[in-house]
Amino acid sequence: MDWVNSILSPLVKSLVLILLLLTGFAYLTYYERKLLARFQVRYGPNRAGPLGLLQPIADAFKAIFKEEVIPRHVDKWVYIAAPALALIPALIAFAVIPIGPSMTVAGYTINFYIANVNIGFLYILAVASIGTYGVVLAGWSSNNNYSIIGALRTSAQMISYELPMGIILVAIVLTTTLATGVGSLSLVDLVTTPRPWWLWIWLWLAFPIFFITMLAETNRSPFDLPETENELVAGFQTEYGGMKFALFFMAEYIHMITASAIMVTVFFGGWQGPFVDQFPLLGVGYFVIKVVLILFLFIWVRASVPRVRYDQLMQFCWKIMFPLSLVYLAVTAVFVALS
Numbered sequence: 651m652d653w654v655n656s657i658l659s660p661l662v663k664s665l666v667l668i669l670l671l672l673t674g675f676a677y678l679t680y681y682e683r684k685l686l687a688r689f690q691v692r693y694g695p696n697r698a699g700p701l702g703l704l705q706p707i708a709d710a711f712k713a714i715f716k717e718e719v720i721p722r723h724v725d726k727w728v729y730i731a732a733p734a735l736a737l738i739p740a741l742i743a744f745a746v747i748p749i750g751p752s753m754t755v756a757g758y759t760i761n762f763y764i765a766n767v768n769i770g771f772l773y774i775l776a777v778a779s780i781g782t783y784g785v786v787l788a789g790w791s792s793n794n795n796y797s798i799i800g801a802l803r804t805s806a807q808m809i810s811y812e813l814p815m816g817i818i819l820v821a822i823v824l825t826t827t828l829a830t831g832v833g834s835l836s837l838v839d840l841v842t843t844p845r846p847w848w849l850w851i852w853l854w855l856a857f858p859i860f861f862i863t864m865l866a867e868t869n870r871s872p873f874d875l876p877e878t879e880n881e882l883v884a885g886f887q888t889e890y891g892g893m894k895f896a897l898f899f900m901a902e903y904i905h906m907i908t909a910s911a912i913m914v915t916v917f918f919g920g921w922q923g924p925f926v927d928q929f930p931l932l933g934v935g936y937f938v939i940k941v942v943l944i945l946f947l948f949i950w951v952r953a954s955v956p957r958v959r960y961d962q963l964m965q966f967c968w969k970i971m972f973p974l975s976l977v978y979l980a981v982t983a984v985f986v987a988l989s
Contacts, residue, residue, distance in 0.1 A: 663764050667744055675903045676706035681942075682949050689953040716892035721792075724889060728791035733890070733897035736784025740904035743777040746770040747911050748838045750921045750934035762921070762934060763838060770837040771819050774912060775812070778867060781905065782808045788898070789886035800885025803960060807873065810967045811866035814975035818860045821975075821982040822916055825849055828989050841920035852985070856978055857917045859971060861947065864909040866967070869902060871952040873963055910944035911937075 680695060680702065687694030695702030720726060750762030767773065782805055789801020826834050826843060834840065845853075866873040887898050914920060918940050921933030958966070 660764055664745075667764065668741055671741060671744065671904050671907060672900075674907050675900050676710065678903050678907065678945065679709065680706050681945065682952075685946070685949045686953055689950075710896075713893050713896035718892045718894070721889055723793045725791040725793065728787050729889070730894070732784050732788035732791060733894045733901070734784070735787060736781060736901040737897050737904070739777045739781035739784075740901050740908055743774060743908045744911065746773050746837050747908075747915055748841055748920055749911070749937045751926055751930045753930040766836055766838040768834060768836050768839075770840075771823055771835045774837075775816055775819065778808075778812065778815075781901070784901070785886050785898075788890070792886070792889040794889050797886050797888045800888070804869065804886060807866055807869075807963060810964060811863045811971070814859060814967065814971040815863040815867065817972075817975040817979050818856050818863070819916070821856065821979045822853065824979075824982050824986050825853065827986055837915050837920075841915060841922060852982070853917055857913070859974055859978065860913060860917070862971065864913065865948070865951065866963070868905045868909055868948075870906065870948055872955045872957045874957065906945060906948055907941065910941045910948070913944055914940040 683705075684694040684702070686692075695705035698704040698708045720729065745764040746767060748761075748763040748766075752759055752761045754760070785804040785808075786801045789797040789799075789804070792798070822840070823835060825845070826840060828845070828849060834843070865871075887895055890898065914937060920940075921937040923932060923936035926933040926936070
């Protein structure tokens with residue numbers, strides 16, 4: 651039975667998770683288009699199927715059957731590999747995120763996560779950093795001035811905003827010592843460890859800072875500077891088309907889902923909710939609802955806030971976000987030391 655727990659179970663859960671993320675990506679595009687249409691007093695997708703629900707499938711077929719063109723001036727192998735390097739980190743980051751409580755069925759314990767490791771936070775930071783490589787290599791391999799500027803913007807933006815993001819996560823890790831006296835870097839332990847009510851309020855104060863860093867990390871408006879159509883045509887994606895362009899599109903939206911899942915896990919109790927002890931599957935439902943609400947915030951910001959200039963983006967990180975995150979970490983450390 652060891653091979654079932656060590657090989658078969660993680661493999662099946664990984665395949666199911668990838669399938670769910672790919673389906674979630676497809677219908678996140680529908681969700682965004684519908685919401686933006688409502689914000690702008692339009693209908694949104696309404697032609698493909700009832701209420702436009704088949705629009706993501708139509709878009710997928712369109713991308714698959716578009717002609718694949720590889721310009722002569724690109725670095726071919728890096729150019730082809732870059733979309734996969736952007737997509738894979740978005741998928742594997744979910745491995746340490748618990749989406750529901752453990753439950754026993756026919757004598758088997760089912761864990762709603764792929765891996766419970768005591769380096770969960772470090773794993774998230776490492777994978778988030780790897781995602782930058784796909785974008786940077788895409789811009790570099792395209793041998794296009796617009797593409798390379800978009801790639802350089804991405805590297806500067808994502809590396810800069812990873813600093814306040816990492817500092818906030820360090821502060822969260824410090825708070826895990828308050829309940830048990832022993833800290834943990836596991837996201838599974840973070841959800842299952844009870845926290846006092848005042849600590850929840852303190853955690854929620856950090857949520858706006860973390861959410862803004864996630865906007866920058868996922869290249870979402872108003873921080874979508876790497877692909878500004880009014881300046882850089884399509885930024886690092888300028889020389890891409892067909893399915894390769896769709897892979898970048900897919901990576902951005904799956905990054906949104908993963909970022910939302912991280913925020914739900916860290917700030918809003920993950921799968922925790924009423925009656926989860928009696929009905930464990932309710933936990934998965936609570937988790938999905940919370941993720942959908944965070945995704946609503948992403949889309950709401952896109953519909954409401956205009957794009958900033960690149961110098962404003964960088965100044966905002968180094969002059970406001972970075973000092974705020976350091977102050978939050980320092981105050982959290984004092985709280986933990988005095989508790």
